[in-house]
Amino acid sequence: MPRKLLTDFELMLLLAILRLNDGAYGVPIAREIEETTGRRVILGAAYTALDRLEERGLVSSTIGDPTPERGGRAKRYFSVTTRGLRAVKDTQRALTALWTNVAQLKGGIA
Amino acid sequence: MTRHPSRLALAIFDRFIPDNDALRGDLIEEFLVTQSQWWLWRQVLFAVVWRSWHPFSWRRLDPQMIALGAAVLVLLSFEAVLVTNLMNRLLFGPSLPNISGYWYHPGLPPGAPWQPLPAVEGSAAIFAVVVALISLPAGWVIAGFHRAHHALSLVAFSACVLLCVMLNLHASFAVQFFAALTFIIGLIGGASLNPAVTSR
Numbered sequence: 250m251p252r253k254l255l256t257d258f259e260l261m262l263l264l265a266i267l268r269l270n271d272g273a274y275g276v277p278i279a280r281e282i283e284e285t286t287g288r289r290v291i292l293g294a295a296y297t298a299l300d301r302l303e304e305r306g307l308v309s310s311t312i313g314d315p316t317p318e319r320g321g322r323a324k325r326y327f328s329v330t331t332r333g334l335r336a337v338k339d340t341q342r343a344l345t346a347l348w349t350n351v352a353q354l355k356g357g358i359a
Numbered sequence: 360m361t362r363h364p365s366r367l368a369l370a371i372f373d374r375f376i377p378d379n380d381a382l383r384g385d386l387i388e389e390f391l392v393t394q395s396q397w398w399l400w401r402q403v404l405f406a407v408v409w410r411s412w413h414p415f416s417w418r419r420l421d422p423q424m425i426a427l428g429a430a431v432l433v434l435l436s437f438e439a440v441l442v443t444n445l446m447n448r449l450l451f452g453p454s455l456p457n458i459s460g461y462w463y464h465p466g467l468p469p470g471a472p473w474q475p476l477p478a479v480e481g482s483a484a485i486f487a488v489v490v491a492l493i494s495l496p497a498g499w500v501i502a503g504f505h506r507a508h509h510a511l512s513l514v515a516f517s518a519c520v521l522l523c524v525m526l527n528l529h530a531s532f533a534v535q536f537f538a539a540l541t542f543i544i545g546l547i548g549g550a551s552l553n554p555a556v557t558s559r
Binding site: 291297315319320323325 | 376379380382385386387389391401403405406407409
């Protein structure tokens with residue numbers, strides 16, 4: 250059965266969650282991606298993608314306590330599931346295989 | 360001085376995305392850091408548009424809702440064209456019940472090219488009020504039957520109605536457009552009044 254690889258944004262989200270360990274909710278996830286990749290993140294788009302990842306069983310979420318600084322709204326913490334980790338590794342393997350022996354990319358990063 | 364996030368932006372967010380407290384909290388938290396209303400507005404508008412276009416799941420598609428949506432669309436198109444033509448005749452044509460045919464040609468012989476009446480251009484406001492009032496219940500019904508995708512449904516219906524009005528009417532473009540636009544605004548306003556939407 251062909252493996253379903255992650256899209257670039259999904260991969261970034263999962264990697265950001267893994268890098269953050271505990272404390273991975275919307276704002277730090279978006280910041281992690283922006284600071285690391287330079288890509289601007291729309292929080293609404295991130296949540297939509299995270300909802301889909303959760304539907305697929307690649308992430309799970311828990312609701313934290315509401316805080317007054319957030320207008321009394323609670324944070325939603327995300328974590329990568331075992332299945333999600335496997336998807337990240339599969340995507341990494343596929344991309345690494347594609348990157349290997351590409352003549353135009355030889356010579357290191359400019 | 361600490362600025363407050365735009366109340367209007369948050370109200371729009373609450374209207375269209377009432378079930379994502381975490382995102383709302385994130386927007387407020389990040390606004391307190393960026394202090395940028397422009398950033399907040401961009402985030403809210405993108406979130407609303409994204410939510411309207413991306414909750415769609417083919418597996419959850421309901422054939423009955425599609426059929427109902429198609430039926431409502433036909434009725435809405437008929438309503439939009441009929442109302443605008445009828446009002447045009449009531450205001451500028453012969454008195455009722457002398458309505459012959461569906462298209463209104465003011466005093467011209469059959470087959471002659473249609474000429475717009477100068478008065479029609481200035482009476483778009485009258486069309487606007489009537490069309491908006493009639494479209495409110497239509498929007499209320501649409502929102503009630505398309506709870507999961509009410510924003511997407513309204514946008515789709517509005518776009519199709521606008522297209523139908525543009526293609527079928529012989530009034531001037533300005534009148535057509537203005538009437539259709541107020542119809543669409545009425546649709547959205549009607550949807551917001553539907554308790555099924557507001558209580559989600």
